[in-house]
Amino acid sequence: MKLTFLTFCFSLNILADSTRVNPYRLGAVIGATAGILTLAHIQQYNSWWKGELTKFHFKDDFNQVLNADKFGHAYFSFLISDLFGKSLEWAGVKKEKATLYGGIGSLLFQTYVEVEDGFRASLGFSVSDEVSNFIGAFLPFFKEKFPTLKIVNFKMSAFPSEKFKSGAHRFIVDDYESLYFWLCFDVAEILKLKQLKFWAFDIFDLAIGYSVKEIDWRGNGKRELFLSLDYDLSKIPVRIWFLKQIFALLNYYHLPAPTLQLTPRLKFFIVKI
Numbered sequence: 001m002k003l004t005f006l007t008f009c010f011s012l013n014i015l016a017d018s019t020r021v022n023p024y025r026l027g028a029v030i031g032a033t034a035g036i037l038t039l040a041h042i043q044q045y046n047s048w049w050k051g052e053l054t055k056f057h058f059k060d061d062f063n064q065v066l067n068a069d070k071f072g073h074a075y076f077s078f079l080i081s082d083l084f085g086k087s088l089e090w091a092g093v094k095k096e097k098a099t100l101y102g103g104i105g106s107l108l109f110q111t112y113v114e115v116e117d118g119f120r121a122s123l124g125f126s127v128s129d130e131v132s133n134f135i136g137a138f139l140p141f142f143k144e145k146f147p148t149l150k151i152v153n154f155k156m157s158a159f160p161s162e163k164f165k166s167g168a169h170r171f172i173v174d175d176y177e178s179l180y181f182w183l184c185f186d187v188a189e190i191l192k193l194k195q196l197k198f199w200a201f202d203i204f205d206l207a208i209g210y211s212v213k214e215i216d217w218r219g220n221g222k223r224e225l226f227l228s229l230d231y232d233l234s235k236i237p238v239r240i241w242f243l244k245q246i247f248a249l250l251n252y253y254h255l256p257a258p259t260l261q262l263t264p265r266l267k268f269f270i271v272k273i
Helices: 002-017 022-048 068-090 095-118 126-146 147-151 243-250
Strands: 152-160 179-185 204-213 222-231 257-263 267-272
Touching: 022 068, 022 095, 068 095, 068 152, 068 179, 068 204, 095 126, 095 243, 126 147, 126 152, 147 152, 179 222, 222 267
Parallel strands: none
Antiparallel strands: 152 179, 179 204, 204 222, 222 257, 257 267
16 A cells, blocks of 8 residues: 555655646556556565565675675666656656656555565664665666766676575575676767667677675675676567567566676676576
8 A cells, every 4th residue: 555655655756847738548567567566565575575574774785795685776777767667758748857767666666665674673773775776766767867988887687596496585586696796888879880880789788797696694695797698679670569568678678698707707698697
């Protein structure tokens, strides 16, 4: 109920702010958003929030899982923000305001999650998590305000770890050893290859990836750093609307590509998932 009420109030502010908004599309966006956030709440409850409540408290977990959780908070805040912002733009909200509202909406939800963590004995409100939430939530807005940042994209990929296969986690997104986070750079823009006006050059990007292995939730484990090829599918010239949306959604995910592992040991993968 709290999530639905928050989403409803947020929609009223958007509707009052713009005469260009299509109320039917906005209703569809708000309804879908409320449903997705409710499912996210259920997933959080099943994974982390079961048990008795305790007094609200803070907990510093900055290096507990070698910072993989910080990348996770930033990525999922970015994902929520970008999808919500683009949905609002589809509903008629001007792009700059849509990215701002997307960031605000994402941060509100992630802050709600942190507050709920603060009432759980084994967790706690993490300031470093909230900083990561802010960075991810407002990355689309900052990219819109500062065009130089458009050369950077944020992606994730996943491959089941041995711990996940053994049943240590119910959902793969809760297992940091199964997740890989990627900062992708638009090489064509950096090297000014766009002047060639050939999309096949433009589609290839360079990505730096991060993952962890053998973590014990006390700050011990192995950090993995990767250098990989990446693909920007949004630059493929297609006219079919549905296909464009599929490419746009796939663009949040780092697809398998030739990859060089830099740490903890040098290793080359012809294809790394």
